[in-house]
Amino acid sequence: MKKIYLILIILFVILIGIVGATILVVMSLSNESIDVFGGEKIAKVYLCNEIYFDYNQDSGLFMEPKKDAKYYINLLDRLEKDDSVKGVLLIVNSPGGEVIASEKLARKVAELAKKKPVVVYVEGLDASGAYMVSAPANYIVAEKHSIVGSIGVRMDIIHYYGLMKKLGINVTTIKAGKYKDIGSPFRPMTKEEYEYLQKMINETYLDFVKWVAKYRHLSINYTLKIADGKIYTGEDAKKVGLVDEVGTEETALKKLEELANVSNPEIVEYGLNRDRGLFGLTYYLGYGIGKGIGEILYSAGIKDEKILLH
Secondary structure, eight states: OHHHHHHHHHHHHHHHHHHHHHHHHHHHHTTOOOOSSOOOEEEEEEEOSOBOOOOOOOOOTTSOOOOOHHHHHHHHHHHHHOTTEEEEEEEEEEOOBOHHHHHHHHHHHHHHHHHSOEEEEEEEEEETHHHHHHTTSSEEEEOTTOEEEOOOOEEEEOOOHHHHHHHTOOOOOOOSSTTTTTTOTTSOOOHHHHHHHHHHHHHHHHHHHHHHHHHHTOOHHHHHHHOSSOEEEHHHHHHHTSOSEEOOHHHHHHHHHHHHTOSSOEEEEESOOTTTGGGOOOOOOSOOTTHHHHHHHHHTTOOSEEEEOO
């Protein structure tokens, strides 16, 4: 009997150990921190991926939560409400992403920056929708050879009706609604359809320009000149007013501590991908905020175009 009790006790201890380890792993993977002792903190948030909405949050017990726009919006909301967090260092390494996701995250950054200082550090890439997110920060620091900007809009529509004709393939489209097959790859686009889509692109672009002008304290006319889709090095971005200073992460952190009026704060990190380790971060070029518009049009029946802001 004593041996049985001893075995049960050992199994119980092992079970407690497994449960405890599981909790620690889940906490680590979710990048959540528990404030035990309080004190002044600086939150270091890594925005190092495409900006998008993912409604299929199929993260398993030992998998990282998907870092879509909702993840960052909810995270910044918690940091905004946490009185121990005195400022946020947003480390950006992103090509941008979906239009609505980028706009919503940008609005959250603007809201946060009114409550406590936000400093952006551009490590490698801050383009398109990612720059929209960065613009409302209180201060932007970029590495000298980082890539900043890509402010613009592009729509690509693929047509292959010429190839189909050569292959002897015909398509009959039955539709209700004049513009239901706008952008169809099976026929040439009419002048009226082209002008309609161009108007949509122009409106999206002008909203982007106004956003940048507002938060970077630039005139609309000047912003239109520099927001022509061009990408800038960090040094050139400083010259045209898209960033405030060329420097390192230490430069950005020092500026944040100055704005937050803190010294030697505890640094708490969020948004890191644990599985990347020494392999570093994957950088993407040429991905635009307008992808979201393209997906909206796709669901409405326009299936072969891409809209990119860059």
